[in-house]
Amino acid sequence: MLANSDTTILIVDDEERIRRLLKLYLTKEGYASEEAADGVSAIRKMEEKDYDMVLLDIMLPEIDGLEVIKEIRKIKDTPIIMITARGDEGQRVEGFQAGADDYIVKPFSPREVMLRVAAILKRTKIEEPETIIISYPELDIFPESRLVLAGGEPLTLTPKEFDLILYLAENPEKVFTREMLLKEVWRYDYFGDLRTVDTHIKRLREKLQKKSLYVSKMIVTVWGTGYKFSPLETDYQKNNEIEN
Incomplete structure (x- = not known):
């Protein structure tokens, strides 16, 4: 075969x-x-x-x-x-x-x-021999089954959207340019419009927001540079909202 x-x-x-x-x-x-x-x-x-x-x-x-x-x-x-x-x-x-x-x-x-x-x-394709869970408040990612839970509810993501949130969540607080994300998430020479990244980020945020506004804010735009995954910044914002 x-x-x-x-x-x-x-x-x-x-x-x-x-x-x-x-x-x-x-x-x-x-x-x-x-x-x-x-x-x-x-x-x-x-x-x-x-x-x-x-x-x-x-x-x-x-x-x-x-x-x-x-x-x-x-x-x-x-x-x-x-x-x-x-x-x-x-x-x-x-x-x-x-x-x-x-x-x-x-x-x-x-x-x-x-x-x-x-x-x-x-x-x-599922390749991981074990179940590995990446977990943040209100967000759980299961690479083996390619499942994402936001606010305890499963998200329906395209393969590329899953790859993107997984990569960002694996590298919290690190700032990525659009070029870096194209190289690392798409994994080959990509001669495309950088708006590809913006489009996927926008769609990913919209899907996350329907399940958890808190999680959607973890994907932060770094103006003039690119994006980062920032649970710490989101926690800080949430704590300030509670205090105020």
């Missing part, structure tokens, strides 16, 4: 030659794959089956890829890699806002696609 044969990836593209090319390389790497030629078919397949990843073209007939991402995120946290045209920076930002985890620009190198697929799957 091939090493990756238990991993199934959904390829969504209206160009048959692109689907064939991606399927060929996925097969060479040992992955199973299925195909959808349009957004409606992709959503239907996602409703019927759990996939390990989706390779999604943004330019699709009937329902475009951005709408597909939004619909998928209503039901699944499956990792999504967008496939976009070179100049579509606005679409990439919209895709991240909708819940995509990464993007690839056409024309792409199939080998690059495989490296990005492997990198994301490596982080989403």
Whole structure:
């Protein structure tokens, strides 16, 4: 049995030659794959089956890829890699806002696609031999099961959102620039818009705030630099509020 044969990836593209090319390389790497030629078919397949990843073209007939991402995120946290045209920076930002985890620009190198697929799957597969808990007031993170509890309630996070809060929580009070977060959280050379970090931070805060305003304030913006995870600063603010 091939090493990756238990991993199934959904390829969504209206160009048959692109689907064939991606399927060929996925097969060479040992992955199973299925195909959808349009957004409606992709959503239907996602409703019927759990996939390990989706390779999604943004330019699709009937329902475009951005709408597909939004619909998928209503039901699944499956990792999504967008496939976009070179100049579509606005679409990439919209895709991240909708819940995509990464993007690839056409024309792409199939080998690059495989490296990005492997990198994301490596982080989403459970690899830890033991349960390790990272705990702060009102926040518990379980790396093995990739579970986050805020205010005692589970959060629904995309793989990239989980990687981001885990990395920040593992490095409390350390200030990270956007470039540093792209390098450390995305784990490979990322030639993307730095707003990618801002988008993920914004979405993560919004999700945390629905469960615990206290925890959402732990992710602190360091103006002119980047971000830090600061439970100490949050505790100080909370104590002052109580005293006042």
